[in-house]
Amino acid sequence: MNDPHDERIILASRAIAKSQNPCCFSGAGLSAPSGVGTFRDPGDGWWSRHDPMKLASPDGFAEDPELVMKWYAARRIQMAHAQPNAGHLALACRPDIIQITQNTDDLLKRAGCDRLIQLHGDITSDRCHGNCGHVEHVDMSNPSLNRYCPACSVWGMRPTVTWFGESLPTAAWALAEEATLNCDLMLVVGTSAVVYPAAALIELASRAGATIVIINSESTAATPLADHELIGSAEEILPRLLGSG
Numbered sequence: 727m728n729d730p731h732d733e734r735i736i737l738a739s740r741a742i743a744k745s746q747n748p749c750c751f752s753g754a755g756l757s758a759p760s761g762v763g764t765f766r767d768p769g770d771g772w773w774s775r776h777d778p779m780k781l782a783s784p785d786g787f788a789e790d791p792e793l794v795m796k797w798y799a800a801r802r803i804q805m806a807h808a809q810p811n812a813g814h815l816a817l818a819c820r821p822d823i824i825q826i827t828q829n830t831d832d833l834l835k836r837a838g839c840d841r842l843i844q845l846h847g848d849i850t851s852d853r854c855h856g857n858c859g860h861v862e863h864v865d866m867s868n869p870s871l872n873r874y875c876p877a878c879s880v881w882g883m884r885p886t887v888t889w890f891g892e893s894l895p896t897a898a899w900a901l902a903e904e905a906t907l908n909c910d911l912m913l914v915v916g917t918s919a920v921v922y923p924a925a926a927l928i929e930l931a932s933r934a935g936a937t938i939v940i941i942n943s944e945s946t947a948a949t950p951l952a953d954h955e956l957i958g959s960a961e962e963i964l965p966r967l968l969g970s971g
């Protein structure tokens with residue numbers, strides 16, 4: 727008897743093969759098999775152990791900058807030891823797929839994805855919180871902790887990522903909206919789809935008529951929008967779906 731999971735993968739593969747203009751919208755679940763922590767997985771997600779507003783908001787940084795930078799240092803060291811997994815590599819084998827990611831790690835980049843839009847910034851650099859524009863590359867295996875901005879002396883340097891209450895990087899958002907409106911199929915990989923405005927891209931793609939293919943270890947807030955939903959690990963499903971495994 728045919729495995730219904732295999733049949734679902736075959737049907738979704740056919741939709742991808744027919745697509746002229748595919749894009750991929752990803753989240754922390756894509757990097758989870760590489761050993762990078764997710765935010766909302768019960769038990770081991772960061773937000774099930776810590777208050778997100780204390781670690782990922784301007785108010786949290788103002789209140790306890792040492793706590794915030796220590797948390798980022800721990801994540802950066804975790805990422806420095808991580809390698810792209812089979813999911814990242816399968817996506818990199820398809821340069822026609824524009825990558826829109828909420829992930830701030832560099833695993834898609836290291837896998838070889840060139841058409842990459844990072845909606846929540848890039849954890850591999852720090853920028854001046856005072857907005858003088860100074861940016862510094864971070865040694866991910868030995869990240870710096872709190873320091874004043876060396877360019878304008880304002881307190882202090884912080885990760886070049888988007889925190890709660892902050893606007894998304896304007897250029898990245900514009901590119902993501904354009905890619906979403908132009909795509910005829912969107913892969914939605916490893917995201918709980920609860921953080922806005924990023925999650926609104928799935929609704930935008932769906933309303934514009936794109937086929938939505940979700941790959942996630944469980945159902946999510948985006949499930950009602952799915953034309954194809956494949957429940958399982960991204961590193962196992964993506965290579966099969968994209969013909970590289």
Ligand code: BJW
Pocket residue numbers: 752753754755756758759764765766767771782828829830831846849887888889890891892893894915916917918919920921922923941942943944946958959960961
């Ligand atoms: C697997 C797997 C495997 C595991 N295989 N799958 C409209 C409505 C409601 C609220 C708002 C709204 N508009 C704005 C808001 C407020 C807020 C928001 O959305 N809050 C909601 C959470 C309630 N949004 C914002 O504040 C945003 N800014 C903004 O809107 O600016 C305008 C504004 C200005 C002023 C005032 C108000 C608004 C900014 C959002 C910033 C998000 N920042 C973070 C942390 C920083 C980045 C970093 O340090 O790296 O970004 S939070 C965190 O969530 C991170 C992620 O990018 C983001 C999304 O998480 P993601 O990727 O979906 O991960 P998880 O953990 O949630 O899900 C993982 C999934 O994978 C799970 O489903 C697993 O099952 C699955 N999985 N292993 C496949 N192997």
